[in-house]
Amino acid sequence: MRSKGVLVFVLLSALTAYYVYLPIPNNIEERWKLMLADSFFRSLSHLAELSEWMGLLHYMKVMMFITIAERVVPVSDERVQVSDESFDGVEVIVYQPTQRQETEELRRAIIYLHGGGWCLGSSRMGPYDLLAKHMVTELNAVIVSVEYRLAPAYHFPAQFEDVYRVLKYFLRVDVLRGYHINSERIAVSGDSAGGNLAAAVAQQKDPEQHVQLKAQALLYPVLQALDLNTPSYQQNQHMPILPRTLMVRFWSEYFTSDKSFLRAMMANRHNNHESAALLKFVNWSLYLPDSYRQAYNYSAPPVVTGKSSVHSVGLHHLLADPRASPLLVPDTALRLLPKAYVLTCEYDVLRDDGLMYVTRLRNAGVDVTHEHYPGGFHGALMFTTWPTDFDIGHRMMDNFVSWLKKNL
Numbered sequence: 001m002r003s004k005g006v007l008v009f010v011l012l013s014a015l016t017a018y019y020v021y022l023p024i025p026n027n028i029e030e031r032w033k034l035m036l037a038d039s040f041f042r043s044l045s046h047l048a049e050l051s052e053w054m055g056l057l058h059y060m061k062v063m064m065f066i067t068i069a070e071r072v073v074p075v076s077d078e079r080v081q082v083s084d085e086s087f088d089g090v091e092v093i094v095y096q097p098t099q100r101q102e103t104e105e106l107r108r109a110i111i112y113l114h115g116g117g118w119c120l121g122s123s124r125m126g127p128y129d130l131l132a133k134h135m136v137t138e139l140n141a142v143i144v145s146v147e148y149r150l151a152p153a154y155h156f157p158a159q160f161e162d163v164y165r166v167l168k169y170f171l172r173v174d175v176l177r178g179y180h181i182n183s184e185r186i187a188v189s190g191d192s193a194g195g196n197l198a199a200a201v202a203q204q205k206d207p208e209q210h211v212q213l214k215a216q217a218l219l220y221p222v223l224q225a226l227d228l229n230t231p232s233y234q235q236n237q238h239m240p241i242l243p244r245t246l247m248v249r250f251w252s253e254y255f256t257s258d259k260s261f262l263r264a265m266m267a268n269r270h271n272n273h274e275s276a277a278l279l280k281f282v283n284w285s286l287y288l289p290d291s292y293r294q295a296y297n298y299s300a301p302p303v304v305t306g307k308s309s310v311h312s313v314g315l316h317h318l319l320a321d322p323r324a325s326p327l328l329v330p331d332t333a334l335r336l337l338p339k340a341y342v343l344t345c346e347y348d349v350l351r352d353d354g355l356m357y358v359t360r361l362r363n364a365g366v367d368v369t370h371e372h373y374p375g376g377f378h379g380a381l382m383f384t385t386w387p388t389d390f391d392i393g394h395r396m397m398d399n400f401v402s403w404l405k406k407n408l
Helices: 002-020 031-053 059-063 065-069 126-139 158-170 173-178 193-202 231-235 244-255 259-266 351-363 391-407
Strands: 080-087 090-097 107-113 141-146 181-191 215-219 339-347 368-377
Touching: 031 059, 031 065, 059 065, 080 126, 080 158, 090 126, 090 158, 107 126, 107 158, 107 193, 126 141, 126 391, 141 158, 158 173, 158 193, 173 181, 181 193, 193 215, 215 391, 231 351, 244 259, 339 351, 339 391, 351 368, 368 391
Parallel strands: 107 141, 107 181, 181 215, 215 339, 339 368
Antiparallel strands: 080 090, 090 141
Protein backbone atom coordinates (compact mmCIF):
# COMPACT_ATOMS: atom_id res chain seq x y z
CA MET A 1 0.00 0.00 0.00
CA ARG A 2 2.84 2.32 0.90
CA SER A 3 4.58 1.61 -2.42
CA LYS A 4 1.39 2.59 -4.29
CA GLY A 5 1.31 5.90 -2.44
CA VAL A 6 4.92 6.56 -3.32
CA LEU A 7 4.20 5.70 -6.97
CA VAL A 8 1.22 8.10 -7.08
CA PHE A 9 3.35 10.83 -5.49
CA VAL A 10 6.14 10.29 -8.02
CA LEU A 11 3.68 10.35 -10.94
CA LEU A 12 1.99 13.53 -9.70
CA SER A 13 5.37 15.16 -9.15
CA ALA A 14 6.47 14.17 -12.66
CA LEU A 15 3.24 15.53 -14.20
CA THR A 16 3.58 18.77 -12.25
CA ALA A 17 7.20 19.18 -13.33
CA TYR A 18 6.22 18.42 -16.93
CA TYR A 19 3.49 21.08 -16.84
CA VAL A 20 5.62 23.70 -15.10
CA TYR A 21 8.77 23.20 -17.16
CA LEU A 22 9.25 25.37 -20.24
CA PRO A 23 12.32 25.48 -22.51
CA ILE A 24 13.24 28.99 -21.38
CA PRO A 25 16.53 30.44 -22.72
CA ASN A 26 19.44 30.16 -20.31
CA ASN A 27 20.18 33.89 -20.21
CA ILE A 28 16.82 34.61 -18.56
CA GLU A 29 17.47 35.10 -14.85
CA GLU A 30 15.55 33.18 -12.17
CA ARG A 31 14.23 30.75 -14.76
CA TRP A 32 12.41 28.41 -12.40
CA LYS A 33 10.66 31.26 -10.67
CA LEU A 34 9.47 32.47 -14.09
CA MET A 35 8.33 28.96 -15.01
CA LEU A 36 6.27 28.73 -11.82
CA ALA A 37 4.72 32.15 -12.40
CA ASP A 38 3.92 31.31 -16.00
CA SER A 39 2.34 27.98 -15.05
CA PHE A 40 -0.19 29.97 -13.03
CA PHE A 41 -0.92 32.27 -16.00
CA ARG A 42 -1.27 29.28 -18.35
CA SER A 43 -3.58 27.48 -15.93
CA LEU A 44 -5.77 30.55 -15.63
CA SER A 45 -5.82 30.93 -19.43
CA HIS A 46 -6.90 27.29 -19.86
CA LEU A 47 -9.65 27.83 -17.28
CA ALA A 48 -10.75 30.99 -19.09
CA GLU A 49 -10.93 29.15 -22.42
CA LEU A 50 -12.96 26.34 -20.84
CA SER A 51 -15.29 28.80 -19.15
CA GLU A 52 -15.93 30.65 -22.40
CA TRP A 53 -16.39 27.41 -24.36
CA MET A 54 -19.02 26.29 -21.81
CA GLY A 55 -20.79 29.64 -22.06
CA LEU A 56 -20.16 30.52 -18.40
CA LEU A 57 -17.92 33.59 -18.49
CA HIS A 58 -16.10 35.60 -21.14
CA TYR A 59 -12.39 34.74 -21.41
CA MET A 60 -11.31 38.16 -20.16
CA LYS A 61 -13.68 38.02 -17.19
CA VAL A 62 -11.79 34.99 -15.90
CA MET A 63 -8.39 36.50 -16.72
CA MET A 64 -9.34 39.52 -14.59
CA PHE A 65 -8.50 37.33 -11.60
CA ILE A 66 -4.88 38.46 -12.13
CA THR A 67 -5.92 42.07 -11.61
CA ILE A 68 -8.10 41.23 -8.61
CA ALA A 69 -5.37 39.13 -6.96
CA GLU A 70 -2.87 42.01 -7.25
CA ARG A 71 -5.33 44.71 -6.17
CA VAL A 72 -4.40 46.92 -3.24
CA VAL A 73 -5.89 50.04 -1.66
CA PRO A 74 -3.41 52.87 -2.39
CA VAL A 75 -2.95 54.79 0.85
CA SER A 76 -0.91 57.78 1.92
CA ASP A 77 2.21 57.41 4.04
CA GLU A 78 4.72 59.75 5.66
CA ARG A 79 6.27 60.63 2.26
CA VAL A 80 3.48 60.25 -0.29
CA GLN A 81 -0.04 61.66 -0.32
CA VAL A 82 -2.52 59.56 -2.31
CA SER A 83 -5.95 60.73 -3.43
CA ASP A 84 -8.71 59.50 -5.74
CA GLU A 85 -9.70 62.19 -8.22
CA SER A 86 -11.79 62.63 -11.35
CA PHE A 87 -10.22 64.44 -14.30
CA ASP A 88 -12.90 65.40 -16.82
CA GLY A 89 -15.00 62.43 -15.73
CA VAL A 90 -12.16 59.88 -15.78
CA GLU A 91 -11.05 58.22 -12.54
CA VAL A 92 -7.40 58.82 -11.63
CA ILE A 93 -5.18 58.22 -8.62
CA VAL A 94 -2.92 61.16 -7.80
CA TYR A 95 0.34 60.56 -5.93
CA GLN A 96 2.29 63.59 -4.67
CA PRO A 97 4.87 64.45 -2.02
CA THR A 98 3.32 64.85 1.42
CA GLN A 99 5.34 67.88 2.43
CA ARG A 100 5.59 71.09 0.43
CA GLN A 101 7.51 74.14 1.48
CA GLU A 102 6.86 77.59 0.10
CA THR A 103 10.41 77.88 -1.23
CA GLU A 104 10.30 74.46 -2.91
CA GLU A 105 10.85 74.44 -6.68
CA LEU A 106 8.02 73.44 -8.98
CA ARG A 107 7.63 69.70 -9.40
CA ARG A 108 7.90 67.26 -12.26
CA ALA A 109 4.79 65.33 -13.30
CA ILE A 110 4.21 61.97 -15.00
CA ILE A 111 0.92 60.68 -16.34
CA TYR A 112 1.25 56.89 -16.03
CA LEU A 113 -0.85 54.34 -17.94
CA HIS A 114 -1.02 50.74 -16.76
CA GLY A 115 -0.68 47.71 -19.02
CA GLY A 116 -2.95 44.70 -19.44
CA GLY A 117 -3.78 44.50 -23.14
CA TRP A 118 -6.54 47.14 -22.85
CA CYS A 119 -8.61 44.37 -21.21
CA LEU A 120 -6.94 43.77 -17.85
CA GLY A 121 -4.95 45.71 -15.28
CA SER A 122 -5.52 48.61 -12.93
CA SER A 123 -3.62 51.46 -11.33
CA ARG A 124 -4.65 49.86 -8.05
CA MET A 125 -2.44 46.81 -8.53
CA GLY A 126 0.41 46.45 -6.04
CA PRO A 127 3.31 46.83 -8.51
CA TYR A 128 1.84 50.03 -10.01
CA ASP A 129 1.25 51.48 -6.56
CA LEU A 130 4.88 50.66 -5.67
CA LEU A 131 6.16 52.24 -8.91
CA ALA A 132 4.11 55.42 -8.43
CA LYS A 133 5.32 55.93 -4.87
CA HIS A 134 8.90 55.22 -5.92
CA MET A 135 8.67 57.91 -8.63
CA VAL A 136 7.21 60.42 -6.18
CA THR A 137 10.01 59.99 -3.65
CA GLU A 138 12.88 59.74 -6.15
CA LEU A 139 11.76 62.54 -8.47
CA ASN A 140 9.78 64.84 -6.17
CA ALA A 141 7.06 64.40 -8.75
CA VAL A 142 3.29 64.26 -9.04
CA ILE A 143 2.09 60.99 -10.59
CA VAL A 144 -1.31 60.66 -12.20
CA SER A 145 -2.32 57.01 -12.69
CA VAL A 146 -5.28 56.65 -15.01
CA GLU A 147 -8.11 54.13 -14.56
CA TYR A 148 -9.23 54.04 -18.19
CA ARG A 149 -12.13 51.87 -19.36
CA LEU A 150 -11.39 48.30 -20.41
CA ALA A 151 -12.44 45.92 -23.18
CA PRO A 152 -14.51 43.91 -23.91
CA ALA A 153 -17.06 46.13 -22.17
CA TYR A 154 -15.56 49.13 -24.00
CA HIS A 155 -13.74 48.81 -27.30
CA PHE A 156 -11.33 51.22 -29.00
CA PRO A 157 -11.26 54.21 -28.98
CA ALA A 158 -12.72 54.39 -25.44
CA GLN A 159 -9.34 53.71 -23.77
CA PHE A 160 -7.55 56.29 -25.89
CA GLU A 161 -10.30 58.86 -25.34
CA ASP A 162 -10.16 58.45 -21.55
CA VAL A 163 -6.41 58.93 -21.48
CA TYR A 164 -6.47 61.90 -23.86
CA ARG A 165 -9.18 63.60 -21.79
CA VAL A 166 -7.03 63.21 -18.68
CA LEU A 167 -3.99 64.58 -20.50
CA LYS A 168 -5.82 67.67 -21.79
CA TYR A 169 -7.40 68.34 -18.40
CA PHE A 170 -4.13 67.92 -16.51
CA LEU A 171 -2.19 70.23 -18.85
CA ARG A 172 -4.49 73.14 -18.07
CA VAL A 173 -2.53 75.99 -16.48
CA ASP A 174 -4.85 76.24 -13.48
CA VAL A 175 -4.63 72.50 -12.77
CA LEU A 176 -0.84 72.49 -12.99
CA ARG A 177 -0.68 75.48 -10.67
CA GLY A 178 -2.88 73.67 -8.14
CA TYR A 179 -0.45 70.75 -8.00
CA HIS A 180 2.62 73.03 -7.97
CA ILE A 181 3.94 71.58 -11.26
CA ASN A 182 6.54 72.97 -13.64
CA SER A 183 4.75 73.08 -17.03
CA GLU A 184 8.04 72.36 -18.81
CA ARG A 185 8.72 69.10 -16.94
CA ILE A 186 5.78 66.82 -17.76
CA ALA A 187 5.94 63.33 -19.27
CA VAL A 188 3.57 60.58 -20.28
CA SER A 189 4.52 56.96 -19.71
CA GLY A 190 3.12 53.45 -19.70
CA ASP A 191 3.96 49.79 -20.04
CA SER A 192 2.71 47.36 -22.71
CA ALA A 193 -0.81 48.53 -23.69
CA GLY A 194 -0.18 51.56 -21.50
CA GLY A 195 2.90 52.26 -23.63
CA ASN A 196 0.65 52.12 -26.66
CA LEU A 197 -1.70 54.71 -25.15
CA ALA A 198 1.22 56.90 -24.05
CA ALA A 199 2.68 56.91 -27.56
CA ALA A 200 -0.73 57.62 -29.08
CA VAL A 201 -1.59 60.63 -26.90
CA ALA A 202 1.95 62.02 -27.29
CA GLN A 203 1.31 62.17 -31.04
CA GLN A 204 -1.79 64.34 -30.70
CA LYS A 205 -1.31 68.02 -31.51
CA ASP A 206 -4.00 70.36 -30.24
CA PRO A 207 -3.44 73.99 -31.35
CA GLU A 208 -5.34 75.17 -28.27
CA GLN A 209 -3.02 73.24 -25.94
CA HIS A 210 -0.27 75.62 -24.86
CA VAL A 211 1.53 73.24 -22.47
CA GLN A 212 3.51 70.54 -24.25
CA LEU A 213 4.97 67.25 -23.07
CA LYS A 214 8.70 67.20 -22.48
CA ALA A 215 9.11 63.42 -22.69
CA GLN A 216 7.46 60.08 -23.39
CA ALA A 217 8.62 56.85 -21.75
CA LEU A 218 7.42 53.65 -23.40
CA LEU A 219 8.06 50.37 -21.58
CA TYR A 220 7.88 47.29 -23.85
CA PRO A 221 5.08 49.01 -25.79
CA VAL A 222 2.66 47.46 -28.27
CA LEU A 223 2.60 49.78 -31.28
CA GLN A 224 1.04 48.13 -34.33
CA ALA A 225 -1.69 45.64 -35.27
CA LEU A 226 -0.96 45.21 -38.97
CA ASP A 227 1.76 42.55 -38.89
CA LEU A 228 1.42 39.99 -36.10
CA ASN A 229 4.14 37.79 -37.53
CA THR A 230 7.28 39.90 -37.05
CA PRO A 231 10.48 38.05 -36.07
CA SER A 232 9.79 38.66 -32.37
CA TYR A 233 6.24 37.28 -32.72
CA GLN A 234 7.76 34.20 -34.34
CA GLN A 235 10.71 33.78 -31.98
CA ASN A 236 8.70 34.34 -28.80
CA GLN A 237 5.32 32.88 -29.69
CA HIS A 238 5.41 30.47 -26.72
CA MET A 239 7.35 32.62 -24.25
CA PRO A 240 6.05 33.61 -20.83
CA ILE A 241 4.21 35.87 -19.86
CA LEU A 242 2.71 37.01 -23.13
CA PRO A 243 2.48 34.24 -25.77
CA ARG A 244 1.46 35.25 -29.28
CA THR A 245 -2.07 33.83 -28.88
CA LEU A 246 -2.76 36.07 -25.88
CA MET A 247 -1.37 39.21 -27.51
CA VAL A 248 -3.42 38.60 -30.66
CA ARG A 249 -6.49 38.07 -28.51
CA PHE A 250 -5.84 41.38 -26.73
CA TRP A 251 -5.68 43.14 -30.10
CA SER A 252 -8.87 41.49 -31.30
CA GLU A 253 -10.80 42.33 -28.12
CA TYR A 254 -9.53 45.90 -28.28
CA PHE A 255 -11.35 46.30 -31.58
CA THR A 256 -14.32 43.91 -31.42
CA SER A 257 -15.79 40.79 -29.81
CA ASP A 258 -16.34 39.27 -33.27
CA LYS A 259 -14.60 35.87 -33.10
CA SER A 260 -14.16 35.73 -36.87
CA PHE A 261 -11.90 38.76 -36.60
CA LEU A 262 -9.90 36.99 -33.88
CA ARG A 263 -9.40 34.02 -36.19
CA ALA A 264 -8.30 36.33 -39.01
CA MET A 265 -5.77 38.03 -36.73
CA MET A 266 -4.43 34.68 -35.51
CA ALA A 267 -3.70 33.77 -39.14
CA ASN A 268 -2.30 37.27 -39.82
CA ARG A 269 -4.89 37.60 -42.57
CA HIS A 270 -6.79 40.60 -41.24
CA ASN A 271 -5.55 43.52 -43.36
CA ASN A 272 -7.92 45.31 -45.72
CA HIS A 273 -7.09 47.68 -48.57
CA GLU A 274 -7.01 50.69 -46.22
CA SER A 275 -4.57 49.21 -43.71
CA ALA A 276 -2.51 47.64 -46.50
CA ALA A 277 -1.51 51.11 -47.69
CA LEU A 278 0.21 51.62 -44.31
CA LEU A 279 2.18 48.37 -44.19
CA LYS A 280 5.23 50.34 -45.33
CA PHE A 281 5.42 51.87 -41.83
CA VAL A 282 5.74 48.44 -40.17
CA ASN A 283 7.99 46.78 -42.75
CA TRP A 284 10.45 45.16 -40.36
CA SER A 285 12.88 44.36 -43.17
CA LEU A 286 13.53 48.13 -43.31
CA TYR A 287 13.38 49.11 -39.66
CA LEU A 288 14.87 46.24 -37.65
CA PRO A 289 18.64 46.05 -37.01
CA ASP A 290 20.39 43.40 -39.12
CA SER A 291 20.91 41.07 -36.17
CA TYR A 292 17.16 40.76 -35.63
CA ARG A 293 16.12 40.01 -39.20
CA GLN A 294 18.92 37.90 -40.64
CA ALA A 295 17.25 34.59 -39.78
CA TYR A 296 13.88 35.63 -41.23
CA ASN A 297 12.54 36.40 -44.69
CA TYR A 298 10.13 39.29 -44.95
CA SER A 299 6.75 38.63 -46.51
CA ALA A 300 4.11 41.34 -46.41
CA PRO A 301 0.88 40.24 -44.70
CA PRO A 302 -1.81 39.30 -47.24
CA VAL A 303 -4.61 41.73 -47.98
CA VAL A 304 -8.09 40.26 -47.67
CA THR A 305 -10.61 41.18 -50.35
CA GLY A 306 -14.30 40.41 -50.61
CA LYS A 307 -16.78 39.98 -47.76
CA SER A 308 -15.28 39.24 -44.34
CA SER A 309 -15.14 40.58 -40.80
CA VAL A 310 -12.11 42.61 -41.87
CA HIS A 311 -14.38 44.73 -44.06
CA SER A 312 -17.15 45.22 -41.52
CA VAL A 313 -18.26 48.71 -40.65
CA GLY A 314 -15.81 50.25 -38.18
CA LEU A 315 -13.09 47.60 -38.37
CA HIS A 316 -12.47 48.76 -41.92
CA HIS A 317 -11.03 51.97 -40.50
CA LEU A 318 -9.80 50.95 -37.06
CA LEU A 319 -6.85 48.92 -38.31
CA ALA A 320 -5.51 51.99 -40.08
CA ASP A 321 -6.08 54.35 -37.14
CA PRO A 322 -2.74 55.57 -35.68
CA ARG A 323 -4.45 56.19 -32.35
CA ALA A 324 -4.56 52.38 -32.09
CA SER A 325 -1.25 51.75 -33.88
CA PRO A 326 1.15 54.66 -33.27
CA LEU A 327 3.71 53.19 -35.67
CA LEU A 328 1.42 54.14 -38.56
CA VAL A 329 2.00 57.90 -38.41
CA PRO A 330 4.15 59.42 -41.19
CA ASP A 331 7.64 60.77 -40.54
CA THR A 332 6.40 64.36 -40.69
CA ALA A 333 4.32 63.71 -37.56
CA LEU A 334 7.14 61.90 -35.77
CA ARG A 335 9.46 64.91 -36.12
CA LEU A 336 7.25 66.89 -33.77
CA LEU A 337 7.41 64.42 -30.88
CA PRO A 338 9.17 64.94 -27.53
CA LYS A 339 12.27 63.02 -26.50
CA ALA A 340 11.64 59.34 -25.85
CA TYR A 341 12.73 56.47 -23.64
CA VAL A 342 11.92 53.06 -25.11
CA LEU A 343 12.46 49.84 -23.17
CA THR A 344 12.48 46.51 -25.03
CA CYS A 345 12.99 42.90 -23.96
CA GLU A 346 14.59 40.18 -26.05
CA TYR A 347 12.05 37.52 -25.11
CA ASP A 348 8.90 39.47 -25.87
CA VAL A 349 6.56 39.24 -28.86
CA LEU A 350 6.42 43.06 -28.78
CA ARG A 351 10.19 43.52 -29.01
CA ASP A 352 10.12 44.45 -32.71
CA ASP A 353 7.34 47.02 -32.25
CA GLY A 354 9.65 48.93 -29.93
CA LEU A 355 12.73 48.42 -32.12
CA MET A 356 10.93 49.70 -35.23
CA TYR A 357 9.65 52.76 -33.35
CA VAL A 358 13.17 53.53 -32.11
CA THR A 359 14.47 53.41 -35.69
CA ARG A 360 11.68 55.56 -37.08
CA LEU A 361 11.91 58.13 -34.27
CA ARG A 362 15.67 58.46 -34.73
CA ASN A 363 15.30 58.74 -38.50
CA ALA A 364 12.87 61.59 -37.85
CA GLY A 365 15.39 63.38 -35.63
CA VAL A 366 13.83 62.64 -32.24
CA ASP A 367 16.14 62.23 -29.25
CA VAL A 368 15.69 58.57 -28.22
CA THR A 369 17.18 56.54 -25.39
CA HIS A 370 16.76 52.85 -26.13
CA GLU A 371 17.29 50.41 -23.27
CA HIS A 372 17.25 46.76 -24.34
CA TYR A 373 17.33 43.85 -21.89
CA PRO A 374 18.94 40.78 -23.54
CA GLY A 375 17.52 38.54 -20.80
CA GLY A 376 14.26 40.44 -20.41
CA PHE A 377 10.73 39.11 -20.79
CA HIS A 378 7.40 40.88 -21.20
CA GLY A 379 5.86 42.31 -18.06
CA ALA A 380 9.04 42.11 -15.99
CA LEU A 381 8.42 45.55 -14.49
CA MET A 382 5.30 44.11 -12.83
CA PHE A 383 7.34 41.47 -11.02
CA THR A 384 8.53 43.61 -8.12
CA THR A 385 6.35 42.40 -5.24
CA TRP A 386 6.15 39.11 -3.36
CA PRO A 387 5.72 36.29 -4.38
CA THR A 388 6.75 37.22 -7.95
CA ASP A 389 9.70 39.40 -7.04
CA PHE A 390 12.37 39.39 -9.78
CA ASP A 391 15.73 41.19 -9.75
CA ILE A 392 15.26 42.28 -13.36
CA GLY A 393 11.98 44.01 -12.47
CA HIS A 394 13.74 46.16 -9.86
CA ARG A 395 16.59 46.96 -12.29
CA MET A 396 14.07 48.05 -14.92
CA MET A 397 12.31 50.28 -12.43
CA ASP A 398 15.56 51.84 -11.19
CA ASN A 399 16.89 52.47 -14.73
CA PHE A 400 13.57 53.92 -15.88
CA VAL A 401 13.37 56.31 -12.93
CA SER A 402 17.04 57.22 -13.37
CA TRP A 403 16.33 58.26 -16.97
CA LEU A 404 13.40 60.41 -15.81
CA LYS A 405 15.60 62.05 -13.19
CA LYS A 406 18.15 63.06 -15.86
CA ASN A 407 15.77 63.95 -18.68
CA LEU A 408 12.63 65.39 -17.12
